[in-house]
Amino acid sequence: MRPILLQGHERPLTQLKFNTAGDLLFSCSKDHVINAWYSHNGERLGTYDGNNGTVWTVDVDSESRFLVSGSADNTLRLWNVASGKCLYTWEFPTAVRRVAFNEDNSKIVCITEQRMGYQCAIRVFEINREADGTTQSEEPLYLFNPIGSKATVCAFTLTPNVIITGHESGKVALFNVETGQEFESNERAHGARVTDLQLSSDRTYCITSSEDKIARIHDTKTLMVIKTYTTETTLNSAALAPTQPYVLLGGGQPPGMGTRTSAQNAEFKTRFWHKVYEEEVGRVKGHFGPINTIAVHPAGTCFASGGEDGFIRLHHFDDSYFKAQPFGAIEAED
Template identity: 25%
Template sequence: MNSLNSNTSTNRIIPLTCSGHTRPVVDIQFSPITPQGNYYLISAYGNPMLREGVTGDWIGTFQGHKGAVWSARFSGDSNRAVTGSADFTAKVWDTVSGKELHTFVHKHIVRTADFNTDNTKILTGGQEKKLRIFDLYRPEAPATELEGHNDTIKAVVWDEANHQILSVGGDSNVRVWDLRTMQQSGTIACKAPVSTMSFDSCGKYITWAAGNTANFWKPGASFEDVKVVETKKKTSSVSLHPSHKKFVAGSDDDLWVRIYDFDSGEELGKYVHKGHHGPIHTVSCSPDGEMYATGSEDGTIRLWQTDPTKRYGLWQK
């Protein structure tokens, strides 16, 4: 990992560069803050990797998949991770020991996975065009299946507080499913196919990137009540800062990271940064709001300080 010198200017952000992946980084996520006051970062396309959140230092690599890993997500307590892979499996891992806890076999590539709130179930989706819910207390039991997608499922979010899950494919719609009836309850129409979708770190907004838009929806609101921000470039991934005053956007059309004002939707010009040597596929804000991470086609993760005037982690004044 590259270190930083002490001549960081007020507006210039010099990122930390985390190497280790030999293939493009397509998914990253910060964990919640743990009871010990720290947090972690998980990343994927090749073997998923676990890192210290503040420094980006490598902790370990989860070994076991036999294909590219498309998705990596933490449980709410950070003690587990779930990964979805091109080897037709989803795996659940112990993040402390690195041990593989469960393997759930599918009939095609698994593109996305997520935990429920109490970490007793996982939700998966992929090229089978089906959503599957697995019970971690009964891992051998048949999965509950939800059908309705006509193409590959690219992202899922489990919103247990509102008894629903959300999923996206390639048809420019976010599908909402009622967990009480196990039926689709509606759709949220988007201006373009959705590339990524996730909860913000506070669990108040579900965010997704669709074409030249960043989208923010409060679970429980009407399906029409979505805040849509037009972005300068085609947006591949979006992450809302914990303050809900700004958000980070990455693009797979250029090499720049952009910050936008959440209320006005205006690009904050002094927070437009270049550091990657390939398109940016995934972004994530840290749970304390002090930095954000970006993953790129160039095979690296870069950590960017939110406020370059502060002393934080490996950054020096």
């Protein structure tokens, strides 16, 4: 499984995202730049320039028409995927740490940081998809402040106007964005900050990773914990393999935080765990520092990891990956 090394960033990666078709991979970084790549060969398609700070987060709609990004320059930006043009910019008092489209591309949710006397805020904007997309409402459709621990990650669930959030305290919660009410929560989902949240393709369950060295799969309606994967290193990202019974975990502490031996052993490797049996089945090495973000192709044919070293490693799976049955054959029931 020879990786394709994508060199288009000068600073650590913050998030990777495949589009729904899977032919494009989007990356953002602390170097203020967003890049688009062809996923089959790693060729860089283009760059989205305009941010004046770390781009923390990016998401693309299911039609690959609009891209949305959140940055440390306190802006949320809407981009035309094909042209690279910035269509609209929303400005806030603090940095935007997470953005996500809903299922029908009509809304985006964003989290802004708690800082300088401002509370953590969750805003939902309605996206005007008419004409060229440059005419957007400056005011959010909904705005509320989560009470207690600040939110770090979020996504729309399958239920209309309901989002799932991960928090600094380790809590995972469900909010009705129309009322701003938190109507379901699991206070002990994790023991430390939730670092990533990725949905299954049908949005019925999600996986979260945390600084407590644990990843968990949750039901997005009830927040019931379905599976738990316990590691010995801080986790920065977790992703679901759509066609095989695996989850992919990545993390590690920056140099100086951990011992040299632990860094050599496991910290900077993408780790594959069996989704059902909760046991580790393999590791893929390559990064020279912590893995900050992992994304899996929607068809499950490849995955990409982005590191603190500024590199993206794009791996296309060999036949052996699809044929492997580490714990015997599991037949899916209809």
